[in-house]
Amino acid sequence: MDISNYLYLSIILFTIGAVGVVIRRNAIVVFMCVELMLNAANLAFVTFSRINGNLDGQVASFFTMVVAACEVVVGLAIIVTIYRSRRSASVDDASLLKR
Amino acid sequence: MLNLALEAGRTHTPEAVLFWFLAPLAVAAALGMLLVKKAVHSALLLAWVMISLAIIYIAQDALFLGIVQIVVYTGAVMMLFLFILMLVGVDSSDSLKETIKGQRPAIIFVSIGLIGLFLSLLGRATIGVPAIGLTKANADGNVQGLASELFTKYVWAFEVVSALLITAALGAMVLAHSQKTKSKFQQRDLSIARFRGKSLATAAGLPSSGVFARHNAVDVPALLPDGSPSKLSISQTLDARGDMIESKIFELEAREVEED
Amino acid sequence: MTTSTHLVYLIALPLVSAALLLILGRLADKWGHLLATLVSASTFAFAASEFFAMRSRSGAARATTQKLFDWISVGTFKVDAALLLDQLSICFVLLITGVGTLIHIYSIAYMSHDRDRRRFFAYLNLFIAAMLLLVLGNSYLNLYVGWEGVGLASYLLIGFWNQKPAYATAAKKAFVANRVGDVGLSLAIMIAFAQFGTVSFAGVAAGAPHASSAALAAMGAMLLLAAAGKSAQFPLQSWLGDAMAGPTPVSALIHAATMVTAGVYLITRSNFIFDASSTARLLVVIVGTITLLFGAIIGTAKDDIKKALAASTMSQIGYMILATGLGPIGYAFAIMHLLTHGFFKAGMFLGAGSVMHGMNDEVNMRRFGGLNRFLPITAITFGFGYLAIIGVPPFAGFYSKDKIIETAFNAGGTKGYILGICALLGAGLTAFYMTRLIVMTFWGTPRWSRDEQHPHESPALMWVPMAILAVGSVASGFLFTSGNSMVHWLAPVVNPSGAEGGAELMKPIVVSLLALGVVVIGVAYAIFKYRTVPVEAPEKVTVFTRIARRDLMQDAFNEAVLMRPGQKLTTGLVWADYSFVDGLVRAVGFTLGTSSQAVRKIQNGYARTYALVMLVGVLALVATIWMVTL
Numbered sequence: 008m009d010i011s012n013y014l015y016l017s018i019i020l021f022t023i024g025a026v027g028v029v030i031r032r033n034a035i036v037v038f039m040c041v042e043l044m045l046n047a048a049n050l051a052f053v054t055f056s057r058i059n060g061n062l063d064g065q066v067a068s069f070f071t072m073v074v075a076a077c078e079v080v081v082g083l084a085i086i087v088t089i090y091r092s093r094r095s096a097s098v099d100d101a102s103l104l105k106r
Numbered sequence: 107m108l109n110l111a112l113e114a115g116r117t118h119t120p121e122a123v124l125f126w127f128l129a130p131l132a133v134a135a136a137l138g139m140l141l142v143k144k145a146v147h148s149a150l151l152l153a154w155v156m157i158s159l160a161i162i163y164i165a166q167d168a169l170f171l172g173i174v175q176i177v178v179y180t181g182a183v184m185m186l187f188l189f190i191l192m193l194v195g196v197d198s199s200d201s202l203k204e205t206i207k208g209q210r211p212a213i214i215f216v217s218i219g220l221i222g223l224f225l226s227l228l229g230r231a232t233i234g235v236p237a238i239g240l241t242k243a244n245a246d247g248n249v250q251g252l253a254s255e256l257f258t259k260y261v262w263a264f265e266v267v268s269a270l271l272i273t274a275a276l277g278a279m280v281l282a283h284s285q286k287t288k289s290k291f292q293q294r295d296l297s298i299a300r301f302r303g304k305s306l307a308t309a310a311g312l313p314s315s316g317v318f319a320r321h322n323a324v325d326v327p328a329l330l331p332d333g334s335p336s337k338l339s340i341s342q343t344l345d346a347r348g349d350m351i352e353s354k355i356f357e358l359e360a361r362e363v364e365e366d
Numbered sequence: 367m368t369t370s371t372h373l374v375y376l377i378a379l380p381l382v383s384a385a386l387l388l389i390l391g392r393l394a395d396k397w398g399h400l401l402a403t404l405v406s407a408s409t410f411a412f413a414a415s416e417f418f419a420m421r422s423r424s425g426a427a428r429a430t431t432q433k434l435f436d437w438i439s440v441g442t443f444k445v446d447a448a449l450l451l452d453q454l455s456i457c458f459v460l461l462i463t464g465v466g467t468l469i470h471i472y473s474i475a476y477m478s479h480d481r482d483r484r485r486f487f488a489y490l491n492l493f494i495a496a497m498l499l500l501v502l503g504n505s506y507l508n509l510y511v512g513w514e515g516v517g518l519a520s521y522l523l524i525g526f527w528n529q530k531p532a533y534a535t536a537a538k539k540a541f542v543a544n545r546v547g548d549v550g551l552s553l554a555i556m557i558a559f560a561q562f563g564t565v566s567f568a569g570v571a572a573g574a575p576h577a578s579s580a581a582l583a584a585m586g587a588m589l590l591l592a593a594a595g596k597s598a599q600f601p602l603q604s605w606l607g608d609a610m611a612g613p614t615p616v617s618a619l620i621h622a623a624t625m626v627t628a629g630v631y632l633i634t635r636s637n638f639i640f641d642a643s644s645t646a647r648l649l650v651v652i653v654g655t656i657t658l659l660f661g662a663i664i665g666t667a668k669d670d671i672k673k674a675l676a677a678s679t680m681s682q683i684g685y686m687i688l689a690t691g692l693g694p695i696g697y698a699f700a701i702m703h704l705l706t707h708g709f710f711k712a713g714m715f716l717g718a719g720s721v722m723h724g725m726n727d728e729v730n731m732r733r734f735g736g737l738n739r740f741l742p743i744t745a746i747t748f749g750f751g752y753l754a755i756i757g758v759p760p761f762a763g764f765y766s767k768d769k770i771i772e773t774a775f776n777a778g779g780t781k782g783y784i785l786g787i788c789a790l791l792g793a794g795l796t797a798f799y800m801t802r803l804i805v806m807t808f809w810g811t812p813r814w815s816r817d818e819q820h821p822h823e824s825p826a827l828m829w830v831p832m833a834i835l836a837v838g839s840v841a842s843g844f845l846f847t848s849g850n851s852m853v854h855w856l857a858p859v860v861n862p863s864g865a866e867g868g869a870e871l872m873k874p875i876v877v878s879l880l881a882l883g884v885v886v887i888g889v890a891y892a893i894f895k896y897r898t899v900p901v902e903a904p905e906k907v908t909v910f911t912r913i914a915r916r917d918l919m920q921d922a923f924n925e926a927v928l929m930r931p932g933q934k935l936t937t938g939l940v941w942a943d944y945s946f947v948d949g950l951v952r953a954v955g956f957t958l959g960t961s962s963q964a965v966r967k968i969q970n971g972y973a974r975t976y977a978l979v980m981l982v983g984v985l986a987l988v989a990t991i992w993m994v995t996l
Contacts, residue, residue, distance in 0.1 A: 008122035011232045013166065016129045018224040020155070022217045029213045029978045033200045034144050035191055037974075039152045042183065043136060046159055049175075053168045057258040060238025065168050065248075066255050072171075072178060073267050077274035084281035086192045090194045091284065100204065102971035104199050154907055218979050223988045230995070 013054040022046035026049045034086045038079065045075045121165055131160040141186040141199050149187050156180045167240040313339040325351050368423065373432040373449045376412060376459065377502065379405050380483045383497040387488035398484030399477075402491045403470040409494065410463035417456050428453060428858070431504060438507075445565060450504035454859045457701055458501040458631055465623035466494045468831035469827035472716050473615040475827035476723065480613075490619065493519035497624040501631055505566035506555045513551060513596070513628065517544045520625050522610040537612035543605035546833050547595015551632075557581060568953030571638040582734075586639050586646020589632055590653060597629025597683045600657045604920040606680055607664070610672040614719030617672060619678040622712030628685065630704050633690040634697045637860045641694055650691030651781075653787045658684030662795035666802065667914035669903055670729045671718050674803050675711070678755065681792060682707050688789065689770045692777055697860035698853040699769040702846045706762035710754035710840030716832045717748035721807060723815070723828070724821040731806040738808040740821035743829045745808045747836035752804050754839035756797040756885050759878075767793060769847070773879045776870060790884050798890030805896045813901050816976060861996060 020043060027040030049068040056064025090096050135151040135158070142148055156179045164172035204210050244251055256264055300309050313328045313336050325336035325344050335352070337345055344350050385403040387398045420428050429452035429504070438445040451459070470490060477483045496515025503509040525537025558565050561581045562573035574582065593599060598606035606626070610617055620626060633640065635648060640647050661681030668674040682703070690699035722729060724741055738745035752763035757768065769791065775786035814821075823829070846852040853861075872880075903915075916922065968979070 008125060010237045011228065012125060012129070013162065014228045016125075016132070016162075016224065018221060018228065019133055021134050021224075022221050023140065024219065025981055026213055026217050027140045029138065029209065029974050029981065030202075030204065031148075031200065032974070035187060035194070036139070036145050036148050036200065039148055039187060040140065042179075043139065043152060043155060045158060046175075046179070049171070050159055050162065053163050053166050053171060056168065057166050057240050058232065058235065058237040060240060060243055062240070062243050062248075062251050062255050063259075064364060065171055065252055066260050068168070068171055069174070069252070069256070070260075070263060072174060073271065076178065076183060076306065077270055079186060080274045080278045081281070083186060084278040086190060087193060088281050096194045096279070097200075098973045101973065206970065206975060209974065209978065212978055212983075216978070216985055220981075220984050220988065223985070223992050227988065227992055227995070 010054065010058060014051055017047045017051040017054065019047075020044075020050070032097045032099050034089070034098050035083075038082055038086070042075060042079070045071055069083060113353055124165055125162070128158045128162060141202070143202060145191050145200065146188070149184060149191060152187075153180050153184045156184070167244055167248065170252050308338070315339045323351070368427050368430045370430045370432045370451070372840050373416075373430060373451055373502065374434060376409060376416075376451075376463075377449075377495050377498045379409050379412075379495075380491040380498070384488045384491035384495060385832040387484055387491070392484075395484050399470075399474050401489045402487035403467065403474060406463065406467040406470045406494060407479050409498075410460070410467045413456070413459045413463045416451060417460060420451075420453070420456060424764060424828030426627050426858070429570065438848065443559070444564065445505060445507050447508060448504045449502045449508075450567070451502060452859055453855050454631075454634060454701070455501045457705060457856075458627065459498060461627070461705055462494060462497050462501070462623050465708050465712045465835070466490070467624070468834055469615045469619050469712065469716070472618075472719070472831040473613075473826050475825050476615055476719055477613065482526075486523075486613065486915055489519055489522045489526070489882060490615075493523060493624055497628070500628055503567070505564075506551075506570070507565045509632070510555060513592075514548065516596070516625055516628060517541065517548065519610070520544070520620060523616040523619075524609045524617065526612055530611075533611035534706065536605075536608035540609050543602050544595045545951055546602055547592045547629075547776040550588045550591030550595065554585050554592060557585040557588060561585070567635060570636075572606070574638040574642045575644070582639055582643035583645040586636075586643050587649055589636050589639065590646065590649055593632045593687065594653060595629070595630030596632070597626045597631065597687065598657075599653050599687055600660055600753035603657060603660065603680055603768065604924055607673050607676050610670070610676055614672065614715060614722060615677070618712045618715035618719070621715060622708045625684050626679060627704055627708070630686045630690060630700055633687065634701060634860055637690075637694065637697055640690070647691050647693065650689075651688055651777075651785060654686070654688030655683050655785060656684070656794040657681070658688060659788060659795070660684070662703060662799065663914050665799035666795060667911055668799075669731050669806075671721065671731050671734075671803065671807060672715075672729055674731070674799060675714055675718060678796065678800065679707075681713060681796060682711065682755070685767060685770050685789070685792065688785065689773060690853060690980060692770075692773045692785075694861040694863065695853075696773050697769070698771055698856045699766065701856060701860075702843075702852045703770060704761075705846065706766045706839070706842050709835050709842050710751040710762060713747055713832055713839055714751040714755070714833035716828070717744050717751065720744040720824040720828055720832065721821075723824050725819055728814070730820070732812050732899055732903060734807045734812075735810045735814070735899065736808070736812040737821055741808075741823050743823055744832065747829070747832040748808070749804070750839045752800050754843070756889065757793060758885065759882075760840075760844055762839050762841070762877075768874075768878050770880055771881055772874055775872060775877060790881060793881050794884035794888040797885040798892045801889045801892035802896055805893060805898050810896075810899060813899065841970065881962040 024040045024042075024044035024047060027043065028037050031040060032036050049071050052064040052068040052071070056062060056068075077105075086096060089101060093100060095101075132155050135154045139148045139151045139155075142151065156175060160172045160175035162181065163169075163175055240248075246254075300311075303309070313330055315324050316326050316339075325340060327337060327350060328339035330336050337350075340350060380402075383402055387394050387402060388396075390737075416430070420430070429450065431451075432449045434447040434449065435445040436444070473483075473486065473490065477486050480486065493516065496512050498512070499511055500512030503512055520756060521537050521541040524540050525534050528534040528537065555565055555598070558570050561568050563575050564570065564573070591602075593890065594602045609620060612620075640650060658681045661677045661679070661684055663682060665674050665677035668677055671962050685706075686700040686703050688767055689696040689703065695787070721734070721741060721744060724737075725734065728734070754763040755765045771786060771789040774789045775782050777785055
């Protein structure tokens with residue numbers, strides 16, 4: 008099996024995540040799709056690490072995980088705050104920038 | 107450890123089997139995330155994708171990351187997701203009907219473009235390039251290798267990330283913190299509210315529930331003098347949920363006793 | 367050159383008084399006129415003391431300067447706010463403050479029934495201050511400040527009764543006509559700056575002999591245009607008649623002491639320019655001659671006593687301008703005539719005001735007649751002014767006007783003959799229309815209703831100034847000419863090289879006799895023609911009379927040549943602005959608006975759409991990388 012297959016898997020997962028961010032309305036699901044994208048990127052990092060024969064890719068992947076954890080914590084807190092005031096977790100309901 | 111990378115650019119059959127088993131399932135689960143209506147199901151599918159990825163990491167000589175993926179992502183992060191889902195309403199299901207005009211065609215176009223371009227780019231970058239493999243890098247073990255990288259080459263980034271984590275934790279606390287703008291409703295206020303209400307019928311308090319002689323459950327309404335059950339005597343939630351029990355079955359059958 | 371530290375008070379006193387009266391408002395109603403008159407009188411006293419101090423000095427020490435502050439200092443270009451009081455300025459200062467004070471005193475009585483008397487006096491003081499600044503500035507730029515101040519004050523005073531739209535329009539007309547002249551002055555200042563690098567009189571005078579003739583001619587022409595605006599000379603004369611809308615003391619002030627004399631002052635002050643450019647001198651002479659005849663002809667046809675006097679002013683200023691154009695020797699005569707004219711014209715205007723005061727503000731001379739019995743003092747003082755203006759010896763006008771006619775004849779060649787004859791003709795016309803005025807007003811049978819009109823002599827506050835001015839009309843001419851005192855006095859300023867006039871064409875006595883003869887003819891014809899005066903102006907008159915009654919078509923000319931085409935041009939420009947310039951702007955706006963309408967649909971407030979746009983950006987980025995690495 009060609010090692011590039013991992014990369015192709017990564018691309019497909021990334022794109023699916025991107026599509027999810029755009030089409031899903033539930034803010035939590037949107038967040039999960041972002042996580043999916045980050046994971047796909049991590050897979051690519053790990054694969055490149057293997058192709059290049061050093062661990063830099065894995066370190067990058069490690070940092071991505073940390074940042075993703077931060078992002079989730081803050082993002083979910085924001086969702087909770089919005090939910091508290093608007094009783095809804097739909098990203099379409101929070102469209103006040105329009106007017 | 108599944109150290110399977112032996113030949114440059116090629117993998118052993120077991121890894122191929124593993125990949126061809128996991129990859130379609132992961133893609134299917136990811137697609138499922140987009141298509142299921144309930145957020146909880148999406149979360150479970152995502153957990154599946156993450157576990158698949160963890161296995162693939164381990165298969166790719168990234169033992170530490172694989173474990174972290176399971177512990178941190180599948181364990182902590184996904185739990186957090188589920189926790190918040192419970193908080194904001196686990197039952198809420200999303201309609202998949204698109205409401206914004208032009209969103210669907212645009213994202214189809216963009217996703218096809220992205221996949222096409224990425225495939226073309228990666229193909230150009232990797233085809234014919236031999237994979238070196240991590241055997242040498244992982245000679246002292248994957249965790250040791252990563253550690254020496256992290257605490258030498260990337261130590262500054264590592265410290266900065268720690269600051270980021272603390273900031274995020276503080277930020278989450280600040281965001282989630284809510285302040286009470288009104289004082290709590292005290293007994294005194296309740297009393298005043300009762301007398302200021304529309305009628306004085308309930309001024310002395312609502313009737314208490316239960317048919318005390320036979321049954322003292324909170325889901326049995328009290329009986330009014332005319333024999334009808336009083337809905338006021340039980341919690342409105344129980345009534346709305348349909349969990350109110352008829353008080354009839356607890357009535358004494360006085361007539362039978364007389365006949366005896 | 368003497369330096370002084372107190373010249374500035376000449377200007378500051380009336381200026382502060384004007385500001386005080388205007389700021390205090392109604393609080394100063396009770397004593398405002400007294401303060402203003404006192405200030406004016408003390409300014410005159412100060413000026414007189416300066417005059418005697420100047421007489422006691424000799425030669426170059428007579429001129430006094432005071433530097434107030436550095437006004438403009440840009441690179442090598444420096445303008446000081448500085449004052450210059452020399453032999454020429456002191457004549458004007460004395461005339462302005464002296465006649466001005468008499469007019470102030472007269473106005474106390476004349477304006478006593480006006481509830482805005484205080485404001486009137488504030489404007490009078492402002493007028494005096496501005497005019498003093500004009501004649502005291504030591505550079506064209508300082509003069510310009512006073513020049514504009516005079517324009518403002520005249521606007522305020524002519525339109526003093528601006529509740530009447532016609533009067534407000536007259537004020538506006540004067541203001542606009544003056545603006546045309548002001549453009550001339552500012553252009554002249556710019557030429558001076560470009561040519562000499564300085565705008566001070568001394569600097570320009572030093573540079574004038576070395577400048578190119580074209581620049582000198584251009585600067586002279588621009589100065590003449592400025593003078594024409596302020597002094598109501600052809601072709602900017604049309605505002606003067608309408609300026610009679612102001613209260614009569616204002617007319618006296620404008621016509622005798624301030625405003626119209628500014629043009630003569632400007633040309634006399636710029637003698638170094640005109641001495642160096644014969645082209646500019648010729649232009650001056652032409653303008654002066656045309657105006658002196660123009661004014662005289664209008665004067666013969668006016669029934670309004672004030673407008674007849676206004677036309678006469680135009681004509682007399684024409685004489686002065688003519689004199690200034692006749693070379694170094696002419697300036698002194700111009701100033702002399704200006705001073706004598708200041709006396710007799712102020713006296714006559716105040717007399718006209720007195721007549722109006724007694725006749726319920728009636729100004730139509732056809733409704734006067736036989737007033738000498740009712741207003742004897744006015745008739746006598748007016749009569750002195752009359753004898754002075756037509757040039758009967760030994761009254762003031764005889765000396766000054768004769769000198770001008772004489773100098774005109776001596777200009778030499780055909781030019782001399784033409785100018786001399788025109789000046790003589792003007793003298794005859796002057797005699798005719800002034801006699802007509804006197805006959806229609808004071809002689810003959812009353813043509814007014816005894817039931818409605820009760821002519822009466824004015825109070826002493828009004829006739830005393832008139833009497834003083836009458837004395838001036840009698841004596842000033844003799845004073846100025848005896849021993850050529852005026853010519854010698856002014857020579858250091860206007861004729862430093864000591865140039866003599868041209869060869870004598872005729873003996874002075876012949877010129878005087880000729881002039882007297884013409885005057886006698888004019889007087890006799892007027893007396894003969896106005897034995898009886900119809901109450902209504904005759905309808906069946908020659909076309910010339912009609913034209914003269916309409917001010918020689920000056921307004922029609924302005925309207926047809928300047929206003930209508932200007933209006934057309936403006937309308938066209940407005941249209942062009944609207945359709946092309948605005949159209950372009952609107953098109954840009956419309957395009958932007960429409961495209962924005964389309965673009966704002968993208969900005970729909972949905973985070974998902976923004977995410978999509980971001981993704982499109984990622985796509986573009988990746989596509990770029992793809993193409994670059996190809």
